[in-house]
Amino acid sequence: MAAVAVHQFVQCITCHAWSPDQSMIAFCPNNNEVHIYKLLQDKWEKLHVLQKHDQLVSGIDWSGTSNRIVSVSHDRNSFVWNQEGPEWVPTLVILRLNRAALCVQWSPKGFAVCRWVSKVIRKKHNSSVTGVSWHPNNILLATTSTDGKCRVFSTFIKGVDTRESKTGSSSDPKFGEQILQLDLSSSWAFGVNWSPSGNTLAYVGHNSMIYFVDDVGPSPLAQNVAVRYLPLRDVLFVSEKMVIGVGFDCNPMVFAADKSGLWSFIRFLGERKESSSGPKSGSQISEAFGKLYGQSRQGLSNDTVEPSKIQGAAHDNCINCIELLKQKGPKTKRFSTSGMDGKVVIWDLDNQHDLREYL
Amino acid sequence: MAEAEKPVEPGSAEDVLTKIQNKSGRIENLIKQFILVEALQTALEDSPPQDERCKFANWTVVHKALMTVKDVEGRLLSLDPKYYDILMKYIYRGLSTGGPATCDRCLKIHWKLTAKAGFGCILRSLADTVNTV
Numbered sequence: 277m278a279a280v281a282v283h284q285f286v287q288c289i290t291c292h293a294w295s296p297d298q299s300m301i302a303f304c305p306n307n308n309e310v311h312i313y314k315l316l317q318d319k320w321e322k323l324h325v326l327q328k329h330d331q332l333v334s335g336i337d338w339s340g341t342s343n344r345i346v347s348v349s350h351d352r353n354s355f356v357w358n359q360e361g362p363e364w365v366p367t368l369v370i371l372r373l374n375r376a377a378l379c380v381q382w383s384p385k386g387f388a389v390c391r392w393v394s395k396v397i398r399k400k401h402n403s404s405v406t407g408v409s410w411h412p413n414n415i416l417l418a419t420t421s422t423d424g425k426c427r428v429f430s431t432f433i434k435g436v437d438t439r440e441s442k443t444g445s446s447s448d449p450k451f452g453e454q455i456l457q458l459d460l461s462s463s464w465a466f467g468v469n470w471s472p473s474g475n476t477l478a479y480v481g482h483n484s485m486i487y488f489v490d491d492v493g494p495s496p497l498a499q500n501v502a503v504r505y506l507p508l509r510d511v512l513f514v515s516e517k518m519v520i521g522v523g524f525d526c527n528p529m530v531f532a533a534d535k536s537g538l539w540s541f542i543r544f545l546g547e548r549k550e551s552s553s554g555p556k557s558g559s560q561i562s563e564a565f566g567k568l569y570g571q572s573r574q575g576l577s578n579d580t581v582e583p584s585k586i587q588g589a590a591h592d593n594c595i596n597c598i599e600l601l602k603q604k605g606p607k608t609k610r611f612s613t614s615g616m617d618g619k620v621v622i623w624d625l626d627n628q629h630d631l632r633e634y635l
Numbered sequence: 636m637a638e639a640e641k642p643v644e645p646g647s648a649e650d651v652l653t654k655i656q657n658k659s660g661r662i663e664n665l666i667k668q669f670i671l672v673e674a675l676q677t678a679l680e681d682s683p684p685q686d687e688r689c690k691f692a693n694w695t696v697v698h699k700a701l702m703t704v705k706d707v708e709g710r711l712l713s714l715d716p717k718y719y720d721i722l723m724k725y726i727y728r729g730l731s732t733g734g735p736a737t738c739d740r741c742l743k744i745h746w747k748l749t750a751k752a753g754f755g756c757i758l759r760s761l762a763d764t765v766n767t768v
Contacts, residue, residue, distance in 0.1 A: 463762035483762035484755030502720070504753030569746050 278528075278545045279590040280610075281622040283320060285313065291597045292614040293338040293345070298602050302326075302345055303614060304333035310347050310357075312364070328355050328366045335380040348377035376404070383410045383431075407468040407479065407510070416455065416492075418477055420465035426479045428456040428492055460487045460498055467510035469519070478519050478531075480508040486521055486531060488539045499539050501531065512598045512611055514625065518634040520545065522595035522613050528623065532634040542631070545623060547589045593617035607635045648686040655684075655692045662696060666703050672713045675700045679718045679725070683768040690768060697725045697768075702740060707747045719752040723760040724768045 285303065292303035300314045300323070310326040310333055331350035338345050345357040345364070354369040354377060371377060407420040415432045430453045461481030468479035477489040484503040489496050508523035519531040519539075528545040595615040601622065603609060609625040625631055658677060665674035678700040684690055704710050714722070726748065729741035749757060 462765045481762075482758075484758040502759065503755045506754050507758055565746075569742060 277547075278623050278625060278628055279621050280624045282590055283620045283622075284618060285311075285320070285620060286618040288593075288616045288618050289597070289614040289620065290332060290334060291336050292599060292612070292620055293336045294599060294601065294612065295338055296340045296343055296602075301620065302336050302338055303620070304336060304347075305618070306332065306616075308333060308349065308351070310336060310345070324364055326355075326357060326364055326366070329353060331376070334376065334378045337380050337382045339382040341382075341385065344382075346380050346382060348380040350376035352376060354380065378404055378406055379408045381408045381410055383414050384412055385414045406464065406466045409468045409470055409477075411470050412472065412474045416470075416474070418468045418470065418479070420468045420479045422464045424459065424461040424463055424465050424481065426458040426460070426465055426468055426477070426487070426489075427454055428477070429454055456492055456496060458487070458489060458496065458498065460500060461485060467508065467521075469511045469513050471513045471516050473516060476513070476516070478511045478513065480511055480521060480523070482507045484508075486511065486519075486539075488519075488531075488533075490537065501539050501541065503529070503541065505529070509594065509596045510598045512600060514600075514609070514611065515607065515635045518631065520598060520611065520623075522598045522615075524594045526589065526591040526593060526595060526615065526617075528595070528598070528613060530631060532631070542634075545628070546591075590621045591615045591617055591619055609635065648684075648689055651684045651686065651689045652692055654681070655689065655696060659696045659699070662700055666700070671700075671703055672710055674703065675710065675722075676715060676718060679721050683721070683724070683766050694725065694728055694768060698729065698737065701725070701729065701744065702737070704740065704744060707743050711744075711747050711751050716752070719748065719756050720759050720763075721768070723748060723752070723756045724763070724766075727760060728768050 286305035288306040290304040290306050292301055294301055300312055301320075302310055302312045304310055308327070308329045308331055310329075311322055312324040312326070313320045314323045315321075326345075326347070329347065329349035329351050330353075333347050333349045335348040336345065343359060346354060346369075347357070348354045348371075352371060354371050355366040356369055357364045357366050359365075404422040405419050406422060409418045411417065411428075415430060417429045417431050418426060419429070420426045431451055433451050461483060464482040466480050466482065468477065470477055475490060475492075477492055478486065480486045484505065484507045486501045486503055486508060488499040488501065490499075491497050503521075506524035508521040508529070510523070511519055511521045513519050517533045521529045521531060523529075525544075527547075530542040530545055531539055532542050533539045591613065593616040595613045597614045599612050599614075601610040601612055610622065612620055612622050614620045625635065658680075662674045662677050665671070665677065678693075678697040681693075684693055722744075726741045726745050729737050730745070732738070
């Protein structure tokens with residue numbers, strides 16, 4: 277089984293982030309607080325409660341380089357938390373947003389660029405930014421928004437950032453310059469992620485589509501993959517050729533690229549519930565469809581109905597956050613998901629033999 | 636028939652209407668020859684037109700093809716998957732008419748199409764507010 281650990285923390289989790297050594301987890305239990313738990317002798321103990329925000333904390337990230345936590349909230353504020361002794365001390369980051377902040381991410385080099393990011397985002401976006409992802413080169417930033425577009429910006433600052441290797445354009449782009457705008461989705465776009473090399477970008481739309489973009493630059497190559505199931509909320513590249521998508525189906529979905537670079541859905545990662553939507557069990561859905569089609573439950577085909585939940589499904593509500601976990605070996609195999617059921621599930625791809633070729 | 640003015644060049648809307656009329660003729664022939672899957676595919680071809688009159692004309696043609704569907708499962712098996720999303724949109728249009736025969740047929744097709752194409756198909760037909768039928 278791919279899910280190696282399931283931890284029920286609270287009723288509902290908005291977002292989560294791991295400490296650099298993965299011994300502690302910070303998450304928002306669907307309120308204005310950030311809870312930090314530590315795994316002590318196989319039990320999770322609540323160590324700290326960070327209370328500074330006035331409204332829902334919608335994004336958390338824990339820097340791998342500086343051990344600082346950044347949190348953003350619907351109250352339009354962002355705090356950077358520094359651990360001083362036993363306490364976590366907040367520093368307010370002025371974002372100057374006139375709407376809620378929904379997402380945040382530390383850059384690979386650990387720069388505290390929340391403020392700058394907010395400046396960039398404010399300029400070009402006309403509606404909520406739902407997802408943010410830094411390119412491994414620490415210069416490009418991708419965002420997804422409720423206007424359905426995915427944009428890539430340069431955050432190159434002369435004198436501060438250094439160009440390590442060849443890049444797409446010959447001249448240095450200005451800070452905040454929009455490199456690319458992708459208008460592939462007609463509905464809200466969520467969850468954007470760069471592949472480990474930075475060559476490919478993936479993001480999802482609320483219309484049950486997932487988009488893969490290669491050659492991000494003047495002439496990008498986009499692939500639109502229609503998802504058979506309910507929409508996804510977040511994506512994660514586990515390797516150059518494998519992406520995990522999570523969302524309303526409560527079960528991580530594996531997408532992979534074949535040798536020619538064509539992406540497609542491979543399978544669900546966890547145990548599969550037959551009727552896979554909605555917050556509670558499949559019986560509600562089957563009953564609703566039964567009434568719609570004017571037939572008894574027994575009469576419906578087994579494609580759409582499974583009255584009882586299959587035991588063993590890891591999440592039983594929408595998964596809204598997926599994070600990479602530090603790996604023991606060279607290949608990425610482990611990641612964690614958190615969802616509206618208040619659970620954090622750790623997944624390991626080690627035993628998934630059919631997926632080995634994509635790692 | 637006088638209709639609300641739309642910001643569409645008369646030329647292009649008329650052009651589309653003519654194409655739909657031709658399509659209708661072809662579909663009639665296909666139905667007579669019982670080449671029913673082809674009839675449905677021809678009806679669904681060309682993304683939904685923008686103009687309201689064209690949309691209505693196209694719907695009439697698609698409706699004709701839909702009402703000939705007796706063996707729903709068999710028809711869907713042979714239908715090219717690229718037509719699933721657009722068919723779902725027309726199913727919803729059919730369901731919104733309220734006509735008992737149309738709704739009955741559309742409901743049956745909806746059931747089988749959802750089983751075949753998944754919830755994602757329904758999502759896409761709902762989420763696409765640009766290419767409406």
